[in-house]
Amino acid sequence: MKHFAWKTFFLFCALQSFVFGGEAPTIRFFIEERSDGRLLHLVRELIPRKLLNETLANGRFEPCENVSKPTIVVTKEVVECSARFSAPRLQIAVSGPDRVRLRLAHDSEVTQYDASLGDVKLLQLIFADFRTSSGIHNRSRRSFFVSEHAKEDTRKVAQTEDNTYFALVIGVALVTLIGIVEVLAVVATCSSGRKLERKLADMKKERQDVAERTSRSSERLQRLRGGVSATHLPETENYVGNSYVLRKRQPMKFDQQIPVTPYEFKKAMDQLTKYIVDYLENTTKYPVTTDISPDSLWTKMDKTAPEQATRFEKVMGTVEKFYVPAMTHWQHPRFHAHFVAGCSFPDILAEMLASSLAVVGFTWDSCPALTELEILMVNWVGRALGLPDSFLYTGNNTRDSVGGGSIQPGSTDAVFTALMAARYRKIEQRVPNEKDTEGRRNVFKKLVAYASCEANSSIEKAARLGMVRLKLISCDDKFSLSVKALEEQIKADESEGLIPFFVQSTAGSISMAAFDNLGEIGVVAEKHDMWLHVNGTYGLAAMICPEFRSRAELIGLEKAHSIDMSAHKLFMHSSAHTFLWTRDKKVIQKAFAIDATYLKGAHEDTINLRDWGIPLSRRFLSLKTWFVFRLYGIKNIQAFVRRTIELAGAFRTQLEKDSRIQLIGEHVLGIVCFQLKGETHGKSNELTRDLAAFVNKSRQLAVSSAKVERTTHKDVEDSFNILKSLIDQFVRNL
Known part of the structure; x- marks a missing residue:
């Protein structure tokens, strides 16, 4: 019995030591004169009131002074201290209306937070992180230092006692006393040692059960007396102020x-x-390359x-x-090697959110929001570009809309989708009977498509995958598809028994940003009943500015069967992201329709995005466009496009001043083409290729096109000066 009495005594002493704390690392506390009084309330709220009230003392402290003890400093503004701190240092200052900046420094590591004074959860996490890194557990004694001016205000704020804390201590004392009485009662009534041990074992198990239930409830409380890492708390959103966890915890490993x-x-x-x-x-x-x-x-x-x-x-x-x-740094202001790689903070935010939501859309049921938002973005962007309504979703039931569109992974996917729809359409026209496989095979073998020799290489890949002939048509002196040459080629092919079924008109070619004459090509396509696709991966984006919609080459856009435009060229999207519109969406959906049982949902009468191309699954790409349009607005996107074109013009103006350079083509959008002059055309091409290799090898510049969001007129001038210097070096080495 004496043995059990001593155990009870030691249990009480250990519990008392846990509650009232012992020697532990201390925290120094400093409040600068004229600092915002709200910060005192903040620290007062997140540090036990009783301790703060008891340990006020006079003292002076420099914000960047390196001391061996953890320190909290409240200052008028955040001071950037370059010193390495041997102990954790938490500096707090007001950064704006209802905003607070916290700078946690320890050794060479600095973490800075900018939070709202109302963001209680974040502030709790930061203070918990500071207390954990300070190695402070349980209720440790702390010494605080405040200036004489702040001392009186602090005393007034700290007058209220922490009733919850005293209630908790009293409760623990009562539980301990009851436990002692219970043990004494058991000793008095149990005549057998074995019976006593069983009784004590039952009591121990009951206490463990109570402790476990208390622990689970305690995890929902707001603050920990000993300064425990908030990563232990599974439900931080349910924190309640002025509540404390009695149980000691170690920092998470x-x-x-x-x-x-x-x-x-x-x-x-x-x-x-x-x-x-x-x-x-x-x-x-960084070097560009x-x-x-x-x-x-x-x-x-x-x-x-x-x-x-x-x-x-x-x-x-x-x-x-x-x-x-x-x-190769595509966002570098000296990067001019390819089309602009759009990048913007709204796009980055949307990318993170899309990855976090982690949804997959192939049917409407798999993610209704993904399907609905994509349909909405097709219309948003289409209307922003001024596309005819025949290419947009109309009516309240989008499934019954004649026109419409989708978001494709890239321009090649969009061109391939259009080509496959055209192939399906022509075979259906010639041999409607699906069971006549021989007749369909004969039509398929005779199909032929047409595009400009300056067209994007995506058409070549699409034709290869679609296993159809492709004829590349020569260009005129403006680097546009020659309509005369197109008609001649079609007549020649028809005379050989071939079947023209598809023609692509380019709006902004890869090399020159040249525009094909859409109106004239549309007449030819209509005459021979061909599917007309407009590949506007780069050039059509400029139509967001009304002044670019009046280009003569774009007259007749309504005659096209499909149109594509890449948002990652001029709309500040960082990854491949191409819109595809059509005025006959049922043809595309039938060409790619798959009716596997496991793909069918409860709402098959709606639009299923799996029927809009090769991919079955798709990411939440429409979020990127929605974020960019919401956070920038059409006006700012227009300003970006105009500035890109303006900067290209400024660069072209600089090049005109150098007699060794010959400009090629017109000033169209953000592309500037030039070559070194040579004795012959062949020699000029050779010199230009060698110059491009020389420039890129220098790592100072990457040629030959595109501007990025952060480019300025000074960047253009600097790029020209670098290019001029490199040309001088290149010519001297000839």
């Missing part, structure tokens, strides 16, 4: 089973966001995936050390 917790994900996102902003705002610190040779990364990287999880910091270290130096 790196878990190999679940290595990325929600809190660690948020912390990693904060770091990644800072990295992205810094990269996009400071791309000039890389000097690595093929397979150089392959030889340095591990050939197998890691068995164990890796920390985010180490992963990003690999990215910075190996991958960024091996990149």
Whole structure:
């Protein structure tokens, strides 16, 4: 009995030590004169009131002073301290109306947060992170230092006692007392030692059950007396102020089973966001192109995936050390080698959200929001470009609409979809009977398609995959498809028994941004009953500006059967993202319709996006367009397009001043084409190819087209000066 009495005594002492705390690391607290009084309330709310009230003392403190104890500093504004702190330092200041900036520094690592004063959950997480990194558990004593001016205000704010805390202490004392009485009662009434042990075992199990239930409930409380990492709390949204967890916890260790917790994900996102902003705002610190040779990364990287999880910091270290130096930086203001690679913060936000939602759309039922938003974006963008209503969804029932469209993974997919629809249409016209496979095969073997020799290479790939002939037609002196040559080729093919079924008109060619004469090509297509597709992957985006819709080459757009336009060229979308419109959507849907049982949903009478091309599954791409249009608006997108064209004109003006350069073609959109003058045309081409290789090898510039969102007139002038200097070097070496 004496043994059990001593055990009870030690249990009471241990519990008392846990509740009232012992020696532990201290936190210094400093409030700068004239700092915002709301910050005092913030610290007062997130640090136990009783401790703050008891430990006020006079003292002076420099915001960047390096001390050996964890410190909280409330200042008028955030001070950027370059010193390495040997102990965690949390600096707090007001950054704007109802906004607070917190800067957590420890050693060489600095994490900065910008939050609303009303964002209680985030502030709790930050303070919990600070207390955990300070190594403070249980209720440790803290020493605080405030200026003389702030002392009186602090005393007034701290007058109210923490009733919850005292109630908790009293409750624990009562539970302990009841336990002692119960043990004494058991000792008095149990005559057998074995019976006593069974009774004590039952009591222990009951206490464990109560402790477990209390623990589960405690995880919903708001603050931890000992400063525990908030990553332990599964339901932070249910935190309640002035409630404390009695149970001691250790900081969360790196878990190999679940290595990325929600809190660690948020912390990693904060770091990644800072990295992205810094990269996009400071791309000039990198060479435009890389000097690595093929397979150089392959030889340095591990050939197998890691068995164990890796920390985010180490992963990003690999990215910075190996991958960024091996990149061609498309967002660099000296990058002029290809079409503009659109990139914008709204697009990045939408990309992150789409990946987080992780939905897959192939039927309406698989994700109604994905289907409905894509239909809406097809109309939004179509109307922004001024497309005829015949290419848009009309009526309340989109399934019954004659026209419509979808979002394709890229321009090649859009062209291939249009080509396959045209092939299906022509075979159906010639041999309506599906069972007449021989007749259909004979029609199929005779099909022939046409496009400009300056057309995007996507038409060649599409024709190869569709297994149809493709005839590339020569261009006129404006680098546009020669309508005369087209008619001659069609007549020649028909005389040989071939069947013309498809012709593509280019609106903004890859090399010259040239426009084919759509009106004249439309007349030819109508005459020979051919499907007319307008490949406007680059040029049609400019139609968002009304002044570009009046181009003579675009007159007759209503005669087309299908149109495509890539949003990742001029609409600031970072990844391949092409819109496809048609005024006869049933042809496309029938050409790609698949009726597998497992694909059918409860609403088969609606639009199913699986019937709009090769892919069955599709990502939530429409979110990207929705974000860009919502966060920028049509006016700002128009301004971006106009500025891109203006900067191209400025670059062209600079090139005209150099007598060694011959400009090619007209100023169209954001493309500027030129070549070095030579004694002959062949010599000029040779010199220009060599010059391009010389320029790109310099890593100072990448030629020959495109502008990016952050490009300015100064960037254009700098690019020209670099190009002029490189031409001088190139000519001297001839």
